[in-house]
Amino acid sequence: MSIVELLNHKLINGIKVNEPMADHTSWQVGGPADYYVSPVGLDELVEVLSVCCERKIPALVIGNGTNLLVLDGGIRGMVINIGPSFSYVKPVGEKLIVGAGTPMTLLAFTAAEESLSGLEFTVGIPGSLGGAVIMNAGAFGGYIGEKVGLVRLVNLEGKLVELKRDELEFGYRTSNLIGKGVVYEIELNLTKGEQAVSKRQIDYFLAERQRRHPNLPSAGSVFRNLPDQPAGQIIEQAGAKGICIGGAEVSTQHANFIVNTGKATAADVLKLIKTVQALVKEQYGLELKPEVKIVGEELAE
Ligand SMILES: Cc1cc2nc3c(=O)[nH]c(=O)nc-3n(C[C@H](O)[C@H](O)[C@H](O)COP(=O)(O)OP(=O)(O)OC[C@H]3O[C@@H](n4cnc5c(N)ncnc54)[C@H](O)[C@@H]3O)c2cc1C
Numbered sequence: 660m661s662i663v664e665l666l667n668h669k670l671i672n673g674i675k676v677n678e679p680m681a682d683h684t685s686w687q688v689g690g691p692a693d694y695y696v697s698p699v700g701l702d703e704l705v706e707v708l709s710v711c712c713e714r715k716i717p718a719l720v721i722g723n724g725t726n727l728l729v730l731d732g733g734i735r736g737m738v739i740n741i742g743p744s745f746s747y748v749k750p751v752g753e754k755l756i757v758g759a760g761t762p763m764t765l766l767a768f769t770a771a772e773e774s775l776s777g778l779e780f781t782v783g784i785p786g787s788l789g790g791a792v793i794m795n796a797g798a799f800g801g802y803i804g805e806k807v808g809l810v811r812l813v814n815l816e817g818k819l820v821e822l823k824r825d826e827l828e829f830g831y832r833t834s835n836l837i838g839k840g841v842v843y844e845i846e847l848n849l850t851k852g853e854q855a856v857s858k859r860q861i862d863y864f865l866a867e868r869q870r871r872h873p874n875l876p877s878a879g880s881v882f883r884n885l886p887d888q889p890a891g892q893i894i895e896q897a898g899a900k901g902i903c904i905g906g907a908e909v910s911t912q913h914a915n916f917i918v919n920t921g922k923a924t925a926a927d928v929l930k931l932i933k934t935v936q937a938l939v940k941e942q943y944g945l946e947l948k949p950e951v952k953i954v955g956e957e958l959a960e
Pocket of ligand 1: 685719720721722723724725726727741759783784785786787788789790791792793794795796797798840841842843872877878879880952
């Protein structure tokens with residue numbers, strides 16, 4: 660039986676073929692994935708990973724696609740989306756047990772509603788909790804890794820694995836979860852707080868994001884900050900603000916954002932990334948490293 664017949668039969672949402680990844684990334688660029696699935700629940704996720712393992716089909720997991728540059732040639736293999744069917748928040752004392760598909764903003768508001776403090780800084784990060792934990796997303800001095808008590812994942816052979824706090828390592832926009840499989844549930848350790856105080860912080864962080872961030876499609880900060888300087892500052896000093904290639908532009912509002920002004924391709928974005936790197940290298944001898952994950956294949960010329 661073909662993989663399409665098999666997964667159409669086994670999965671509630673079926674399987675999509677040649678699915679345009681531009682529809683699943685915040686940059687709104689990227690070519691087709693050979694196969695695209697959104698499993699409903701753990702059994703379906705295990706099924707998909709087991710089938711990919713058996714048939715040697717490479718699998719890429721995505722959450723909300725807000726930190727991804729998918730190249731125009733698209734993705735060979737299976738894209739597994741951890742989305743709404745993995746979105747839930749269960750309070751247990753000062754802990755939250757959260758599905759990996761839960762949007763970060765929903766999580767911040769739910770924690771505040773439960774009078775639990777510690778996640779206010781995550782409001783407005785447009786990703787899912789799974790993507791945020793993998794990337795150790797952070798903002799306003801906070802990092803999600805600091806709150807993680809336990810991670811449940813399905814490994815690449817389709818087996819369930821639990822990783823406890825002392826087995827987890829988080830660094831600047833990275834973790835030792837990368838490459839281990841698909842995270843489906845996370846336990847977060849929070850502290851008792853005051854709803855009104857959390858809500859005031861949330862309002863402040865949302866207002867700051869609105870003030871600082873451009874309104875066009877992007878993937879947030881493109882480059883990792885340098886050890887002693889924000890990447891945006893050095894990009895601005897290098898005179899790169901406002902440079903355009905095709906439909907991609909170094910934001911005039913925040914130099915570490917590359918925005919899609921309407922008709923960008925992934926090739927435009929990638930060329931602009933390389934142009935900014937070259938300018939900064941030439942003028943300051945510094946290497947800017949992408950924070951965004953670049954995946955898939957370039958289009959053959
Ligand atoms: C406007 C804007 C503002 C942003 N602001 C911030 C910010 O303040 N701080 C910050 O850190 N980031 C920020 N980002 C980047 C992004 O939102 C975060 O990195 C987010 O945590 C990524 O989550 P995601 O679900 O979109 O992951 P995706 O982009 O879908 O994936 C990111 C990586 O995680 C992996 N992954 C995703 N889900 C899973 C899973 N369940 N199991 C295993 N691997 C998984 C993917 O394979 C990929 O390698 C911003 C982005 C935008 C567009």
